[in-house]
Amino acid sequence: MINGEKTVETPIRWAMIGGGRGSQIGYIHRSSAVRDHSFALLAGAFDLDPGRGKEFGISIGVDPDRCYADYRTLFAEEARREDGIEAVSIATPNSTHYEMTKAALEAGLHVICEKPLCFKTEEAEELAKIADEMGLVVGVMYGYSGHQMIEQARQMVARGDLGEIRLINMQFAHGAYHTAIEKENPAVKWRMDPRLAGPSCVIADVGTHPLFLAEAILQDFEIEQLLCSRKSFVEDRVLEDNAFILMNLKGGAQATLWASAINCGSLHGQKIRIIGSKASIEWLDEQPNQLAYEIEGEPARVLERGAAYLYPEALVEDRISAGHPEGLFDAWSNLYRRFAIAMNQSKKGEKTDFWFPDIRAGVQGVKWVEKCVESADKGAVWIEY
Ligand code: NAD
Numbered sequence: 001m002i003n004g005e006k007t008v009e010t011p012i013r014w015a016m017i018g019g020g021r022g023s024q025i026g027y028i029h030r031s032s033a034v035r036d037h038s039f040a041l042l043a044g045a046f047d048l049d050p051g052r053g054k055e056f057g058i059s060i061g062v063d064p065d066r067c068y069a070d071y072r073t074l075f076a077e078e079a080r081r082e083d084g085i086e087a088v089s090i091a092t093p094n095s096t097h098y099e100m101t102k103a104a105l106e107a108g109l110h111v112i113c114e115k116p117l118c119f120k121t122e123e124a125e126e127l128a129k130i131a132d133e134m135g136l137v138v139g140v141m142y143g144y145s146g147h148q149m150i151e152q153a154r155q156m157v158a159r160g161d162l163g164e165i166r167l168i169n170m171q172f173a174h175g176a177y178h179t180a181i182e183k184e185n186p187a188v189k190w191r192m193d194p195r196l197a198g199p200s201c202v203i204a205d206v207g208t209h210p211l212f213l214a215e216a217i218l219q220d221f222e223i224e225q226l227l228c229s230r231k232s233f234v235e236d237r238v239l240e241d242n243a244f245i246l247m248n249l250k251g252g253a254q255a256t257l258w259a260s261a262i263n264c265g266s267l268h269g270q271k272i273r274i275i276g277s278k279a280s281i282e283w284l285d286e287q288p289n290q291l292a293y294e295i296e297g298e299p300a301r302v303l304e305r306g307a308a309y310l311y312p313e314a315l316v317e318d319r320i321s322a323g324h325p326e327g328l329f330d331a332w333s334n335l336y337r338r339f340a341i342a343m344n345q346s347k348k349g350e351k352t353d354f355w356f357p358d359i360r361a362g363v364q365g366v367k368w369v370e371k372c373v374e375s376a377d378k379g380a381v382w383i384e385y
Helices: 026-034 050-059 071-080 094-106 121-134 148-158 186-192 202-217 327-347 359-377
Strands: 012-018 039-045 087-091 110-113 138-140 165-173 223-231 242-249 254-260 270-276 279-284 290-295 301-304
Touching: 012 026, 012 071, 012 094, 026 039, 026 087, 039 050, 039 071, 071 087, 071 094, 087 094, 094 110, 094 121, 121 138, 148 202, 148 270, 148 279, 148 290, 165 202, 202 223, 202 242, 202 254, 202 270
Parallel strands: 012 039, 012 087, 087 110, 110 138, 165 254
Antiparallel strands: 165 270, 223 242, 242 254, 270 279, 279 290, 290 301
């Protein structure tokens, strides 16, 4: 069980490129990286617009002198400091990933890059070569693969619980781009522009996520042949908004992947189902705490995150134990946010005009327990409150 203690002696000195105000993924990077004190956010080039980036960096507590106009200045200036950054996360549109990752590695920095790493295999291999030569770590943010139930699935496959693996059925099929919303939404606009998104929209943008889940779960996952059909259903789109992919795997298993942005009514629709000769498992990212385990001829089971019956490898990274919903982290963050604002207002002598569980909530809880006990001890009778 993780207790948030340090996993490294000193937090990795860390910066971000992109992930500025209003970006989809910046906050998720920041809150995940700093949660266990493993990384300290000390610098950044947070936005395409330098002024907005600096203002944003300052607003999240970064030293104004270390909020840079662009990533090249970030690398150059940080290299001059004794306490300069050691690692950088890249959370910018896809077309920038190759040049930024390459420049970061050449500057001696470890990298966490958003997917896709780049557009061409030769470029990806080149980045891998530089990283190997420099002895640097490159992490690619296939974020869902960090879920505890993916480790459980990996252990189940490795231990033969499913038998011989025959089929892998994957999908990431949402409905959010079922109309031409790229006309108003900048985060969708670049995803539909081949100059910024690369040669694919949904295959890269969402399809790569379940693909990596399969790679993480099946340690010998190796594609031998592949067939892909892609199409754009919304008028004037150059890149595909729907794709079907069939794959033959080494060892004889077959896999399918459906990537879509026009699956009306679906929020994410990311799923992986692994079918073996004895049993199947299935995981959906919208209900991540449950892993369906279906043995042929037996009633279906649902394995729960954090439960003691999971394999030890899946319990190592448990954070809050079974039962507590993961949304608890968000709920607690919201309360800490409100506590902080209230404390700050109190320091300034201002009155708080929003609610939070305050001292009166504490009093009410204590009184309620006292009255319950009093009623029960009197033989479960009505008492005045
Ligand atoms: P976004 O358009 O919402 O935000 C992009 C951010 O990058 C903005 O703040 C923008 O100002 C900044 N930016 C752009 N060019 C820059 C530059 N040259 N220098 C500095 N900052 C720059 O995009 P997003 O949805 O957050 O996506 C960013 C990346 O994250 C993409 O590669 C996307 O594929 C990936 N992504 C991954 C996941 C995941 O689950 N891992 C989810 C969403 C997005």
